[in-house]
Amino acid sequence: MTKKKFKGILITLEGPEGAGKTTILEKILPELQKNGVENGVEILTTREPGGIRIAESIREIILAPENTAIDGKTELLLFAAARRQHLNEKVRPALAAGKVVIIDRFIDSSVAYQGYGRGIDVLDVEMINTFATDGLLPDLTLYLDVAAEIGLARVMAGEREINRLDLEAQEMHEKVRKGYKTIACANPERIVPIDASKDVEAVAQDTLDAIHNKFPEIF
Ligand SMILES: Nc1ncnc2c1ncn2[C@@H]1O[C@H](COP(=O)(O)OP(=O)(O)OP(=O)(O)O)[C@@H](O)[C@H]1O
Ligand SMILES: Cc1cn([C@H]2C[C@H](O)[C@@H](COP(=O)(O)O)O2)c(=O)[nH]c1=O
Numbered sequence: 001m002t003k004k005k006f007k008g009i010l011i012t013l014e015g016p017e018g019a020g021k022t023t024i025l026e027k028i029l030p031e032l033q034k035n036g037v038e039n040g041v042e043i044l045t046t047r048e049p050g051g052i053r054i055a056e057s058i059r060e061i062i063l064a065p066e067n068t069a070i071d072g073k074t075e076l077l078l079f080a081a082a083r084r085q086h087l088n089e090k091v092r093p094a095l096a097a098g099k100v101v102i103i104d105r106f107i108d109s110s111v112a113y114q115g116y117g118r119g120i121d122v123l124d125v126e127m128i129n130t131f132a133t134d135g136l137l138p139d140l141t142l143y144l145d146v147a148a149e150i151g152l153a154r155v156m157a158g159e160r161e162i163n164r165l166d167l168e169a170q171e172m173h174e175k176v177r178k179g180y181k182t183i184a185c186a187n188p189e190r191i192v193p194i195d196a197s198k199d200v201e202a203v204a205q206d207t208l209d210a211i212h213n214k215f216p217e218i219f
Helices: 021-038 053-063 072-096 107-117 122-133 148-157 170-186 200-214
Strands: 009-014 043-047 100-104 140-145 191-195
Touching (some): 009 072, 009 107, 021 100, 053 072, 072 100, 072 107, 107 122, 107 170, 140 200, 148 170, 170 191, 191 200
Parallel strands (some): 009 100, 043 100, 140 191
């Protein structure tokens, strides 16, 4: 039987610290892969900053708790550099091969954290990102929304290493969340907000539903 060919699709996961992106992606991936196999579509999951050797090295520099000398603009440029290299080496080739690429964080993280969180002009953040990505936008963004204090409490109680961004003042994390809400409101055709304060099962189901609604022919 000839399998139907789909053009590549880019899906991104966004949210403040501890929103549950990693947990939810792990939980829904088997279901997505099952549907993908049935429809002849391969799924690639990756993350930012990172996903390839060079970008993982940049990630270490950005997130090391001792690197307090990094200022907001340097941080923005480092994220953008990691993003470009990751796109060139991994994401664009996969999209060109017709895969569904799911990235844990992408451009909206820069707008939310460096723009709304750090206070860098959002237009500058968008301009740097357009330069870094040559204007590539996700087909769908799932925004896992949770209050900063709940997300941070989850991270502190969990097992992952605490990084330099986690250690920022709660005020900054609250600005990041507000920023995400603003970005989601401004881009309703691309971004689906999901209530990530629910339990893992419910958030996973809402996330699967959002993907199914957008791409019913695959998922
Ligand atoms: N819906 C949920 N309810 C309660 N706890 C959750 C939920 N989702 C995730 N967690 C827990 O919260 C912690 C952070 O989850 P996870 O690492 O998946 O979040 P994340 O969005 O990837 O975080 P970050 O981007 O900050 O690394 C983990 O310990 C996880 O088990
Ligand atoms: C891509 C991107 C990320 N960040 C921040 C968000 C998080 O605090 C860390 C990444 O850690 P995670 O555990 O993988 O979520 O980096 C950012 O500030 N700007 C960005 O563009």
